[in-house]
Amino acid sequence: MTDTAENRTALRLSAVSFAWRGKVPFRIEIPALDVPSGEKLVLLGESGSGKSTLLSLICGILSPDQGTISIAGHDLAAMRGRARDRFRAEQIGVIFQQFNLLPFATPLDNVLLPLQFARQRRARLTDPRAEAMRLCAQLGLAEGLIRHARAADLSVGQQQRVAVARALIGSPALIVADEPTSALDAAAQSAFLDLLFAQAGAAGSTLIMVTHDNRLADRFDRVLNLQDIAQITHQAAA
Amino acid sequence: MMLLRLAVASLLARWITVGLTIFAIALSVALFLGVEKTRTGARESFADTISNTDLIMGARSGSVQLLLYSVFRIGNATNNITWQTFEDIASRPEVAWIVPISLGDSHRGFRVMGTTDAYFERYKYRGGRALAFARGGPFADLFDAVIGADVAAQLNYKIGDPIVVAHGLASFTEHDDKPFRVAGILAKTGTPVDRTVMVSLEAIEAIHVDWKGGARSGPAISAEAVRQMDLNPQAITAAMIGVKSRLQVFALQRAINEYPQEPLLAILPGVALQELWGIVGIAETALIGVSAMVIATALLGMAAMIFSGLNERRREMAIFRAVGAGPQVIAAMLVIEAVLLTLAGIVLGVALLYTGLWVARPYIDAAYGLYLPITGLTGREFYVLASVLGASALVALVPAVRAYRLSVADGMTVRI
Numbered sequence: 124m125t126d127t128a129e130n131r132t133a134l135r136l137s138a139v140s141f142a143w144r145g146k147v148p149f150r151i152e153i154p155a156l157d158v159p160s161g162e163k164l165v166l167l168g169e170s171g172s173g174k175s176t177l178l179s180l181i182c183g184i185l186s187p188d189q190g191t192i193s194i195a196g197h198d199l200a201a202m203r204g205r206a207r208d209r210f211r212a213e214q215i216g217v218i219f220q221q222f223n224l225l226p227f228a229t230p231l232d233n234v235l236l237p238l239q240f241a242r243q244r245r246a247r248l249t250d251p252r253a254e255a256m257r258l259c260a261q262l263g264l265a266e267g268l269i270r271h272a273r274a275a276d277l278s279v280g281q282q283q284r285v286a287v288a289r290a291l292i293g294s295p296a297l298i299v300a301d302e303p304t305s306a307l308d309a310a311a312q313s314a315f316l317d318l319l320f321a322q323a324g325a326a327g328s329t330l331i332m333v334t335h336d337n338r339l340a341d342r343f344d345r346v347l348n349l350q351d352i353a354q355i356t357h358q359a360a361a
Numbered sequence: 362m363m364l365l366r367l368a369v370a371s372l373l374a375r376w377i378t379v380g381l382t383i384f385a386i387a388l389s390v391a392l393f394l395g396v397e398k399t400r401t402g403a404r405e406s407f408a409d410t411i412s413n414t415d416l417i418m419g420a421r422s423g424s425v426q427l428l429l430y431s432v433f434r435i436g437n438a439t440n441n442i443t444w445q446t447f448e449d450i451a452s453r454p455e456v457a458w459i460v461p462i463s464l465g466d467s468h469r470g471f472r473v474m475g476t477t478d479a480y481f482e483r484y485k486y487r488g489g490r491a492l493a494f495a496r497g498g499p500f501a502d503l504f505d506a507v508i509g510a511d512v513a514a515q516l517n518y519k520i521g522d523p524i525v526v527a528h529g530l531a532s533f534t535e536h537d538d539k540p541f542r543v544a545g546i547l548a549k550t551g552t553p554v555d556r557t558v559m560v561s562l563e564a565i566e567a568i569h570v571d572w573k574g575g576a577r578s579g580p581a582i583s584a585e586a587v588r589q590m591d592l593n594p595q596a597i598t599a600a601m602i603g604v605k606s607r608l609q610v611f612a613l614q615r616a617i618n619e620y621p622q623e624p625l626l627a628i629l630p631g632v633a634l635q636e637l638w639g640i641v642g643i644a645e646t647a648l649i650g651v652s653a654m655v656i657a658t659a660l661l662g663m664a665a666m667i668f669s670g671l672n673e674r675r676r677e678m679a680i681f682r683a684v685g686a687g688p689q690v691i692a693a694m695l696v697i698e699a700v701l702l703t704l705a706g707i708v709l710g711v712a713l714l715y716t717g718l719w720v721a722r723p724y725i726d727a728a729y730g731l732y733l734p735i736t737g738l739t740g741r742e743f744y745v746l747a748s749v750l751g752a753s754a755l756v757a758l759v760p761a762v763r764a765y766r767l768s769v770a771d772g773m774t775v776r777i
Contacts, residue, residue: 175774184682184772205687212685217773219683222676227374228367239363240685273374289684 132196133297133329134158134181139190141180150356151176153190156347160195160296163320163330165340168349174333177353178301181331182215183207195296212240216290216328218300223286224274230285231255231269234292244293251292258288262318279306280315287319294326302334316342364690368698371677375670379702382663386706389659390749391713393652397742398718400645402733404638407433410552411630413485415610418442418450418617419599421624425640428633431462431599434472434553438464441596446623450600453616455609458483461597463565466526466536471512473526473558475565475597481507483601486552496520497545500561503588505544509555511727513546520546524558526568536568539584551732563592602627656749660756663702667695668760671767678768688768692761699757700750707746711738 136156143149151173158164168174179185180192183199192199194214202210216237224233234255238245248254259269262284274282283303290298300319304312316339323330332343340346372379411432419427420440429435451459460483463475478499481492497520499507506524518524524541528534541560549555567587571580582590604610610629617627678691718735726732738746 179772179774182683182773205689208682208685208687211683217683219680219773223680225367225371225677225680227370232363232367232370235363236367236680237684240690 131160132157133160133162133194134331135191135193136180137191139180139187139192141176141185141187143176148357149173149176152354152356153177153352156352158329158331160329161327163323163344164332165343165346166331166333166349166352167335167337167340167346168333169335171355172349173353173355174301174349177349178299178333181297181299182217183211209240212237213243214296216292216295216298218283218286218290218298218303220302221279221282221306223289224277224282226273226275228274229270230259230264230272230274230277230281233274233285234259234269234288237289237295238293241293241295244295247293255288255292258291258322259285261322262288264288280311283307283315284318287315287322291322291326291328295328298323298328298330300330300332302336303332304334304339305336312339364694365697368694368701372698372701378666378670382659382666383702383706383709385659385662386656386703387709387713389652389656390707390710390746391717392655393649393745394710394714394738394742395717396648396652397745398714398733398736399731400648401739403731405734406551406731407637408631408634409487411484411486413489413603414483414601414630415604415607416602416614416617416627417599417630417633418602418625418627421626424626424628424633425637427599427626427628428630428637430464431601432553432630434464434474434557438598440624441598442600442625443596443623444594446620446625447597447600449622450602450617450620450625453613455604455606455613455616456602457605458603460484460601461562461594462599462601463562463594463596464598466528466565466568468512468524468526468558469516471509471516471556471558473560473565475560475562475594477562480559480601483603484554486550486554490550492550492554493548495546495548497543499545500564501544502542503561503564503567503592504539504541504584505561505564506541507545507547507559508543509547509557509559510549511555512558513543518543518546520544526558526560528572538581539568539587551726562594562597566592566594657752659706660703660749660753663699663753664756664759667699667757668763671760671764675767675771678764679771679773682768682771683773688765691768692765695761695764696754696757699753699760703750703753707749711746 134156135158136153138155139153141151166174166177176185180187183202186200194210197210199207199210224230225236231252235251238251245251256266256269260266264281264284268277268281274285277285283306286303303319304315307315319330320342417427417431419431419438420442422439426436430438447461450456458479460476460479462480464472466473481499484492495510497507508518512518520543522543524543526536526541528536541564547554570587570590571582602613604613614627614629617625681691682688715735718733722733722735
């Protein structure tokens with residue numbers, strides 16, 4: 124975080140290569156990807172285009188076989204497993220397609236969950252509960268619902284908004300969203316993006332969203348097709 | 362702290378399977394503690410049955426056998442002691458007191474014991490407590506009987522009721538020509554005395570005066586006529602002895618064991634009891650082993666329950682991974698879950714134990730003459746419960762390792 128030039132790049136992938144050595148061998152190669160800090164980037168790709176693998180690489184759940192992935196100037200490959208988990212907790216907020224929440228916990232506990240693993244994110248907040256309530260209020264979630272309902276009792280749209288609050292709490296540098304709108308209808312999708320952009324902007328977080336739905340693409344700063352930046356090879360076929 | 366709260370919430374969300382698992386653990390813990398409490402209770406109860414008696418003398422047989430038939434009314438004597446021998450031993454200088462007892466007859470399933478009035482003074486139980494009469498008193502007439510508290514309660518006898526003694530222990534021939542009268546009812550002691558009908562030695566002699574070798578012989582002699590006869594006992598079954606000085610116990614024991622005229626055996630009740638525990642110990646160990654197995658089964662059931670739930674919870678694990686929890690956190694949470702479950706099972710099991718003891722105590726007392734004291738958990742029992750808790754963490758490692766592997770393989774994406 125010392126170098127300001129590095130600071131302006133939220134995410135950088137260079138010469139990354141990763142292969143699944145499973146029953147269905149599969150290799151993904153990403154020569155280069157730079158995401159400036161504060162950018163709202165959408166990656167378009169059909170299923171099977173390596174979306175999940177790319178997200179897992181960015182989040183440090185998977186380690187590339189070759190190349191480097193750095194987030195806010197920190198090389199993920201240089202970290203060991205536990206440090207990478209902690210780094211993910213501190214730097215990245217994740218929003219899934221659906222089933223984002225622990226069903227047995229209250230939405231409030233779900234929002235506060237990342238702070239259990241991210242000391243710096245918690246340190247940024249004087250009162251984590253108040254911040255969680257504020258975020259939820261901004262996202263249009265009623266206070267009684269957040270405090271007392273179980274996450275499983277929420278509608279899908281409400282669950283996705285709780286997931287946004289969880290991703291944003293404590294202002295992580297990077298928000299990674301994996302088709303967060305696919306479970307919503309068209310009107311709700313647009314409203315959801317409005318909220319997501321507003322809150323990510325307020326937190327100063329970079330947003331990377333992966334989707335197959337190009338109707339939403341024009342609302343982002345930059346649109347990339349996954350097949351333009353990544354090469355997939357199925358070695359079994361070769 | 363929050364993770365602990367989430368673990369509890371996760372358990373509550375699965376309350377049916379979790380509840381059944383907790384109940385299985387609780388039952389196994391209650392069973393184990395129940396065996397333990399019954400075991401120690403039985404030991405205490407046995408040890409409390411006789412006190413302040415230095416030696417028990419009988420015909421030569423096994424020391425455990427002598428203890429069992431003379432004190433616990435279990436089993437039978439192989440042989441009698443002649444009255445001559447009894448008087449010989451009684452006159453020895455070491456003997457402070459001696460109480461003869463004569464067994465062999467019964468009354469409606471309860472044993473009849475011939476003895477002397479001295480029995481009511483000399484027999485002591487539970488650390489020196491003496492027998493007390495709830496109603497009536499000792500023998501005043503030849504055909505007077507004193508009955509224990511359970512005999513009175515079960516047969517609903519009052520002072521003055523007639524009693525007919527049957528010959529032998531399970532016999533249809535009765536001494537119905539010479540009925541007894543209830544002269545006294547003893548207060549409850551929690552010992553085999555409660556289940557005994559006591560009559561005088563002379564009365565035992567009187568009812569057998571026209572008997573020989575287990576059958577009536579010769580002309581019948583009426584109850585009135587027998588009063589005129591010499592009723593000095595011919596033989597007794599055993600005798601309880603107190604010595605003047607504790608130091609003389611072993612000398613007297615040796616003298617009795619080496620008595621030249623008749624093969625005799627003298628035992629120290631405490632030593633014979635230890636010998637009995639040596640035998641019973643095998644069964645105790647087996648019982649403890651079985652209940653330990655039941656606990657192990659319950660814990661394995663819990664591990665299986667957690668294990669089988671893992672697949673449905675892969676989503677949950679992916680969420681934890683996404684917010685920055687390492688796979689070791691996920692594994693640790695499963696271990697915490699198992700320990701919480703087991704802790705709940707232990708608490709419920711202890712509650713079950715004490716409720717069970719409280720409810721079952723009167724029945725056990727009535728059926729087996731075993732008065733189980735309700736005592737707190739002993740150090741040994743706490744140690745066992747702590748081991749159960751430790752074992753639960755250990756067996757939880759199986760699903761925990763699996764969860765660790767799953768969460769490493771799945772990462773944030775679950776392909777279901």
